[in-house]
Amino acid sequence: MERSTGAVRSPRSAAHPASQTVDTIVVGAGQAGLAMSHELTAQGRDHVVLDRGRVAERWLSQRWDSLHLLSPTWLNALPGHEYTDDDPDGYLSGRTFAAELRRYATGFGAPVVEDAPVTAATPDERGGWLVHTPGSSWRAASLVVATGRADVPHVPAAAAGLDPDIVQLTSAQYRKPGALPPGAVLVVGASASGVQIADEVRRSGRRVVLAVGSHSRMPRTYRGMDIMWWLASLGMLDRSVDAIADPAAHTEPSLQLIGRGRNVTLDLPALAGRGVELVGRLQSLQGTRAGFAADLPRTAAAAQERLTRIIQRVEDLVRDRRLAAELLPADPPAAFTPGPARTGIDLAQEGIGTVIWATGYRRDHSWLPGAALAGGEIRQRAGIAGLRGLYTVGMHFQSRRDSSTIGGVGLDAAAVAAHIGALRPRRRAHSMTRSLR
Secondary structure (H helix, E strand, O other), rough: OOOOOOOOOOHHHHHHOOEEEEEEEEOOOEEEEEHHHHHHHHOOEEEEEEEEOOHHHHHHHOOOOOEOOOHHHHHHOOOOOOOOOOOOOOOEHHHHHHHHHHHHHHOOOOOEOOOOOOOOEEEOOOOOEEEEEOEEEEEEEEEEEEOOOOOOOOHHHHHHHHHOOEEEEEEOOOHHHOOOOOEEEEEEEOOOOHHHHHHHHHHHHOEEEOOOOOOOEEEOOOOEEHEEEEEEEOOOOOOHHHHHHOOOHHHOEEOOOOOOOOOOOHHHHHHHHHHOOOHHHHHHHEOOOEEEEHHHHHHHHHHHHHHHHHHHHHHHHHHHHOOOOOOOOOOOOOOOOOOOOOEEOOOOOEEEEEEOOOOEEEEEOOOOOHHHHEOOEEEEEEOOOOOOOOOOOOOOOOOOOOOOHHHHHHHHHHHHHHHHHHHOOOOOHHHHHHHOO
């Protein structure tokens, strides 16, 4: 196969025919799509990677300025890639990681077409796929959806009732405290994004109210080791979907973590200690009135129970492997019982000028045929979807608990590439690949 020279090109920088044929189309040029491209390139398989924006677009346009990865660099391996960062235990900034992804793409000549949003993908009469982008169409035997765990910020329906004079932002739109309108801030959501934004805004000197929903409280380090090291050592990150008997594990709350430093723990007691006002889950918004559930003690207790279970598993591992002499003494975080929280606030009266929705992301698969979906999700098992020639990489719990993480996409990409290779013998690339130069 003739490969790209390594330059990632935008369709604006090269003339492309209106209709092109290729063996495999990968949708998404983030870590999942690029890992998939790497595996297809290793096979010598003719393919293209389509992205609605740039390589690593979401890391560039949907992250706040100070964001760092929550996982240490040693855990973020991509197939065939070595990081230039000299601190494997540190946490790359979002923009540094985006630059690493671009270096990764150019390093193996990923055939990426940027600024090419997929508007529709349908099975064709030949048993393959017809994929449309603005101004062009593509035919392929195989289609790999690698758009990540989720890509559309979720805003609760209650947001429609908010007074229009109060600014609303999602966590994807937030950049830094100085870019916010004057006044105090209400942050809704207390998983990783919510607590980090609340902490940063509070440190800038503003008053912050945090509406707390379900979350998993975690220390950044325990017994001197990063919590991700413990989760990996416990086999929790790469545990297969088939080995997880409890379906509730698939919807477990996200971890409260920050990648600011090795020993920096960010949780509700840390935020309360800095003056962030904690309230319960947001229930209603009507004009300037916000209503909150009286569930803060119960939510905090549930998060504490999850923390206690993890710490106990860690201690069992320390005992079974006789590791105590090699580690720091046990230092479990103290239990946190929040005091009474208000169940209603008039945002205008309290000078709150901004509401930031840190309420997670959802997937938008409306460009796929309905037969590929069930409840809005792609029907798939280990990346092999229910329609012929359709695959996924980077989906939540695709084959293992870590399938949607940076370090987890490589194994799934290799498995999907092997499946494609077994079904379709390799054929020589044609002029489409050369046109991407």
